[in-house]
Amino acid sequence: MQPSAANKKQLVEPFYELSCHNCPVLDCSVLRHCTQDCLEKIDKLKKVVGFFKGQRILLEGNPARGVYFLLQGKVKLFKTDVRGQEVIIRFAKPGDIVGLSVNTERPENEVSATAMEDTMLCHVNHDAFVELLNSDAKLAFELLRFYRAELHKTEMRSLKLATMTVQEKVADALVTIYEAYGAEGKQRTLCLELSRQDIGNLAGTTKEQVSKVLTDLKNKGMIDTNGKQIDLINLSALMQLAGLA
DNA sequence: CCATTAAAGTGGT
DNA sequence: ACCACTTTAATGG
Numbered sequence: 001m002q003p004s005a006a007n008k009k010q011l012v013e014p015f016y017e018l019s020c021h022n023c024p025v026l027d028c029s030v031l032r033h034c035t036q037d038c039l040e041k042i043d044k045l046k047k048v049v050g051f052f053k054g055q056r057i058l059l060e061g062n063p064a065r066g067v068y069f070l071l072q073g074k075v076k077l078f079k080t081d082v083r084g085q086e087v088i089i090r091f092a093k094p095g096d097i098v099g100l101s102v103n104t105e106r107p108e109n110e111v112s113a114t115a116m117e118d119t120m121l122c123h124v125n126h127d128a129f130v131e132l133l134n135s136d137a138k139l140a141f142e143l144l145r146f147y148r149a150e151l152h153k154t155e156m157r158s159l160k161l162a163t164m165t166v167q168e169k170v171a172d173a174l175v176t177i178y179e180a181y182g183a184e185g186k187q188r189t190l191c192l193e194l195s196r197q198d199i200g201n202l203a204g205t206t207k208e209q210v211s212k213v214l215t216d217l218k219n220k221g222m223i224d225t226n227g228k229q230i231d232l233i234n235l236s237a238l239m240q241l242a243g244l245a
Numbered sequence: 246c247c248a249t250t251a252a253a254g255t256g257g258t
Numbered sequence: 259a260c261c262a263c264t265t266t267a268a269t270g271g
Binding site (some may be wrong): 082173196207208211212215227228 | 252253254255
């Protein structure tokens with residue numbers, strides 16, 4: 001089932017897919033509160049799918065295949081603007097839900113998604129999931145809560161993109177990554193390695209500006225960089241820069 | 246080991 | 259912010 005390294009990149013479909021009825025019941029944030037009956041239904045319907053790092057999971061505009069619950073790994077959710085430039089919407093972590101379309105007649109992916117690491121997701125067919133939403137009010141409510149929180153974050157970020165300086169936006173992007181995936185060790189090494197381009201796409205700037213701001217912050221002792229590895233040495237100073245203090 | 250390519254960094258406009 | 263150029267790192271024979 002494991003493809004060779006040579007054809008990894010060409011893969012569009014998940015490298016791994018199976019019906020998995022004896023996996024432990026999902027412990028995703030949204031599903032934690034739904035009824036036993038509902039969990040059993042999901043358990044029967046679900047398929048576990050895997051994607052390699054760098055693989056595309058969703059392509060915006062394509063028909064939505066259903067809903068994905070992120071089990072393991074990290075996923076970048078983004079839109080592509082008129083110039084073909086990526087705009088990063090958010091980073092998903094285990095427990096998050098990805099790929100839900102609100103259009104019930106002709107469901108379409110509203111965002112694109114790629115795996116930042118080897119990733120495992122749990123897939124539930126779109127129509128079946130909508131049916132479950134209709135039958136389990138608690139599930140629907142949890143979903144509402146989840147997207148309400150996401151919407152709030154997105155609103156805050158679009159406000160920032162419009163008003164902040166480049167340095168502030170990059171600092172904010174670093175804090176955003178930290179809040180999404182955390183950091184390891186005393187040095188607070190970010191648990192996600194992004195290209196300068198990706199950081200730019202998150203901060204609403206260019207990769208060149210990101211390079212410059214990063215060396216600037218490094219000289220000020222707020223961060224340390226080693227290739228794509230970034231240490232948040234002075235987190236509170238960064239948060240202050242980002243207006244989060 | 247070297248050659249090719251992609252990404253990072255830098256300076257000028 | 260954008261472009262052009264240099265440097266560095268990663269990849270593959």
